[in-house]
Amino acid sequence: MAGMLKDKVVLVTGAGGGIGREMALLCAREGAKVVVNDLGGAVDGEGGGSQAPAQKVCDEIKAAGGIAIPDYGSVADPAAAEAMIKQAVENFGRIDGVINNAGILRDRIFHRMSHLDWKQVIDVHLHGAFNTSRAAANYFKEQKSGAFVHFTSTSGLVGNFGQANYAAAKMGIVGLSRSIALDMKAFNVRSNCVSPFAWTRMIGTIPADTPQQVARLERSKRMTPAKIAPMAVYLLSDAADGVTSQIFGVRMNEILLFSANRPVRSVHMSDGWTPQSIAETAIPAMRPHFISLDRSPEYFTWDPI
Template identity: 45%
Template sequence: MSSGEPGDGAAVAAGALQGKVALVTGAGRGIGREIALLMAREGARVLVNDLGASVSGEGVDSNCAAQVVEEICAAGGQAVAHSGDASVPTQATDMVQSALQAFGRLDIVVNNAGILRKAAFTEISYEAWQALHRVNLDSAFLVSQAAARVFQRQQAGAFVHMTSTAGLIGAAEQAHYCSSKLAIAALSKSIALELGTQGIRSNCISPIAATRMMVAATGRALNAPGQLAANAVEGVAAIAPLAAFLASDLATSVNGQIIGARGNDVYLFNQPRPQRLLQRSDGWTIARLSEVMEPAWRNAWVPLERTRDVLNWVAS
């Protein structure tokens, strides 16, 4: 892992999204809110979507999105609120249409909406499994598909999806959350491969920050000392610059990537590729696999690690 070299930030900082229109789901609080605020400061007009549900998906606060819109407008930006449910097909389509009606175009979609429920694998109900996949994965599919049709007409557009180390690396007692978040990475890659030749980009961010979701995942309070502080810096705003960059024309060469962000650290994730090969001209049997594969690959097996085992340095 290498640290980045200082760049000419002043040359690209102001107005990096000037003239763009962004749709940000789950933008009423936390990381989504910070992304919406920064994109507005960078010149984008923003549709702020949030149903206002709790981190586990219960309840509704129709003022959640409107409050962020008020902040943007008070600072001189332009924004509209949408309190619809991104996991409902008609409401996902309505978000895209509302952005078009309000601002005349759509250039950026940030799929940030998500929920988390922690439970032992044998205790996860089918209802809970469906709920997490509906909010975390279906919403990203539905909003992206509706927006992609607009992007195809424009021959331009950028998707930024939120995945998680819970899916990319692994986590216990979160099987439904992990699987939905790993699927996000596959969705993003498929979009990038299929639509990249049409000027449409799709990338993932794997964020770590002290959010309500982090509290739900770890069971620790935001101000608790120790492990949470070491693995998740306080500032959710640290994620927003990466999202704005990936959405901007400054990142036209970046497509189909998964980038992590934690505090002042950003890191590129690898993606699954074959790394070892065994071949026999006369084929394989169970006995031969037992005799050859395990000793040959013993030192290459992927260890059973969690986020804290892999991201084991203290974020700056």
């Protein structure tokens, strides 16, 4: 049914291309007024200042009969994040949803990762999600409604090579989302995460040094960004009432629900533990339940259809 976001106002960050663009377009088709944010920078966060990506998406939305305005700020800047929300309220009278999609990659194997590589990725992903969410929180509180959709990744949920910065940021976003869900439940505010499987310009930067890696990336090209947008739109809609603090994956036509971190096994020693008894008793009892060191591409072995 069309119109699931009728009369709602939504901010989509990183919406100048890829998944963000598809979400902005679908939000508009479903009746939302959209603030299309994009810094106009490179995948690694360098550059910026190009207004073309955000403006182009706004032009597409308007050509299809929708309503949108561009924003060119950096989510890593708290003042710019506040300005995004303020622009929505000043132009459209309210803010109903925030999609925290903006991101960059600065992949390095851990022993070669610089502090700058670490900081810039954390700033955009984790600090950026906080900045925009915090800017919207008081509006949501006052109107007793609102929804956040944050983007996480299996690079954090499962693991991957060379992405300690990205994985840490994406796992931090999971904790942020749950905290928001807990703190703002009383105000009818929802907060959920989406872990997307889709071919984007960021995925296109991943090295492919073996025939197996090349084949995997070629398969990834089938997973178009448009497949991700419906879940994000649903989570912003009133139909998602009561759905909060969840982690969803979208992989082509498959939707996954991820578990949260909870104990899977416990052992008890009435006299207390020693290093020796841990080695002899506790660890052997727990070992069958250990998480394996699989990477995301090794865990998700089935082809998307």
